[in-house]
Amino acid sequence: MIIDKGMRGLKRIWSLVALGLASCASNYQIDASFPAPLVNPLPVDAGLILGEAFEAYAFEELSEDRDEIHIELGTAQAELFRVVMGQMFRSLTLESPYQGAQLLVEPSIDDFQYAIPRETRANIYEVWLKYRVQVREPNGAVLADWLINGYGKTPTALLKSQGDAIQAAVTLALRDVGVQFAIGFARQPAMVDWLQRTNGEASE
């Protein structure tokens, strides 16, 4: 059933009451699953380096002007790269020393930002993610150092709890990162050259 926006005025009152009663500190664990991308696998054996810090990453709000917030997204972001890369390459190795991998991919998170309706006066929660993805050959030579920005927003902020809204916004932002990685990887100039060279050598 659709609840019209007029109802949101009432919900706003209850949200404010609930906000007053709630503790200031909020902890959220992002629990997300991602679909395998519909792309042809590249004829490449790849290795995915996911460090402990990446898999355990959590965002902590340090600003004194904002409520305390703790968002654990390490598991979700690791899952995204595992699922997306698992479909993008002929084979994917996750265990060191990445035996047989022709290239190694190591993502790291550079930045996490969010905005809540109280701050933006819009009825949406927004999340921005910034990743650095380094692509290396097994000998350590860097092939590409790529920045990917992901954006996600919840469409119906006041119909959800803050936890649900942040969960949805982070999941959408991660999906957006996956979109760019899955479609853009083979279009990176450095990767175009490398793929041509590698495939050329393989066919000779």
Place this chain on the structure above:
Amino acid sequence: MRHSSVLNLCLVLAGTVWLTGCTSVNVNEMRLSETDLDPTRETVVVLGRHHSAEFETEPELVACIGDRLEAGIRGLDVLPAPEFRDRLYPWFEPRTAPLQLDKFGSILQEPLVRDAISGMGVRYIVWITGATEQVNESGSLACTFGPGGGGCFGFGTWENESQYEATIWDFNSLSEAGRISTDARGTSYLPAVIIPIPLIARVQSNACEGMGDQIMDFFTPSATAAS
């Protein structure tokens, strides 16, 4: 373009006024080609546009239209938008979904995408753009709570406006089959004497009903006429 229906849903009976506010709905249709949907082997997907930070078609409106089509067209199994997006990930995400038919055509150059859409039996894609917004509000309402109880006093009113457009793409001919637009406007009231009593205008719901019925008629004119 023809004005197929103009619905005025202002309530007449005083008892009904206690349940909802007033809403008026206007639906327009522009048909560009004939449709021949076979609900037994073809399906429809209804998708909302989400291509910019400022732009968001409400998922509940999109789901409502899909449910209405499914309920109104015998045998039609409308594909849920989240399932369609997951199965075509990453091609129908906010960043990549085709805004124009030529972009859709270029995405279909990818055999994996074309085969996936064919495999799902999708014949028509219905894109919904637009939103429901509060356009006006007035009045004041004050509430006081104390150890002995509390209450509210005052009167508030606000007006909501829905503007949506459905663009229907035919996957088989890679062409636009038509467009249906809906405008709905309604006023809600909130009188309060100790207890607030909301009289909510169901603007978005009525927009869904108006647009859903018109899309149903667009695909199967006889189905709506019979009902």
